[in-house]
Amino acid sequence: MKKPLNRFKAFLKDEDGLILAETVMMLPLLIWALVAMFIYWDVFRTVNVTQKAAYSIADLLSRQRDTIPTAFLNGLQNIGDFLTPGGHELSIRVTSFECVSPTRLVCDANNGSYRLLFSRSPQNKVPDLTQAQIQSWRGVRIPIMNNGDSLYVVETQVDFRTQMKTVLAGFMVAVEDGTYGTFVVTRPRHRRLCLEGTNTCT
Numbered sequence: 715m716k717k718p719l720n721r722f723k724a725f726l727k728d729e730d731g732l733i734l735a736e737t738v739m740m741l742p743l744l745i746w747a748l749v750a751m752f753i754y755w756d757v758f759r760t761v762n763v764t765q766k767a768a769y770s771i772a773d774l775l776s777r778q779r780d781t782i783p784t785a786f787l788n789g790l791q792n793i794g795d796f797l798t799p800g801g802h803e804l805s806i807r808v809t810s811f812e813c814v815s816p817t818r819l820v821c822d823a824n825n826g827s828y829r830l831l832f833s834r835s836p837q838n839k840v841p842d843l844t845q846a847q848i849q850s851w852r853g854v855r856i857p858i859m860n861n862g863d864s865l866y867v868v869e870t871q872v873d874f875r876t877q878m879k880t881v882l883a884g885f886m887v888a889v890e891d892g893t894y895g896t897f898v899v900t901r902p903r904h905r906r907l908c909l910e911g912t913n914t915c916t
Contacts, residue, residue: 760802760874761894767797768870768896774865778901781908795908799831802872805839810907812868813859820860825855832909856899864906868898
């Protein structure tokens with residue numbers, strides 16, 4: 715009767731193959747961690763670089779005088795592509811507008827309206843906005859403006875495509891392809907920002 719008991723005790727104390735067993739259990743977790751770190755880093759890098767590009771373009775536009783040439787605006791796409799390396803396609807849209815509120819003297823959620831000066835996407839990557847569409851920004855995405863004040867918005871969008879097309883990327887890591895955007899509101903250093911060829915700034 716003691717022999718089976720002794721053999722069972724010896725089996726419990728036997729550590730042969732322990733490293734192999736731990737490896738088999740931990741290897742899937744290690745692979746998941748490596749894939750997850752790579753994909754998460756790529757997502758945050760893409761968002762961060764796109765944000766910096768948007769602020770750089772907004773600052774560049776703020777230094778221009780009243781009317782910018784169409785060729786200059788289209789060239790912003792080349793600048794954006796240079797500032798966002800990594801193979802993810804970048805789209806830019808610039809929208810300039812001013813506050814019209816002769817009675818209440820401010821444009822907020824309940825008063826005044828925006829007068830569109832221009833909305834243009836370099837190389838026509840995304841549709842231009844209309845005057846009716848930008849009214850939804852009042853009191854939500856745009857700070858309170860005084861009558862006659864002018865602002866412009868630089869929007870960037872990047873289509874993120876994970877570079878590791880695996881089941882782990884979409885299922886276990888929970889990172890899927892998507893579009894990330896930035897919305898930057900800037901006050902021009904001069905009176906307002908206009909585009910060559912438009913008649914809204916007259």
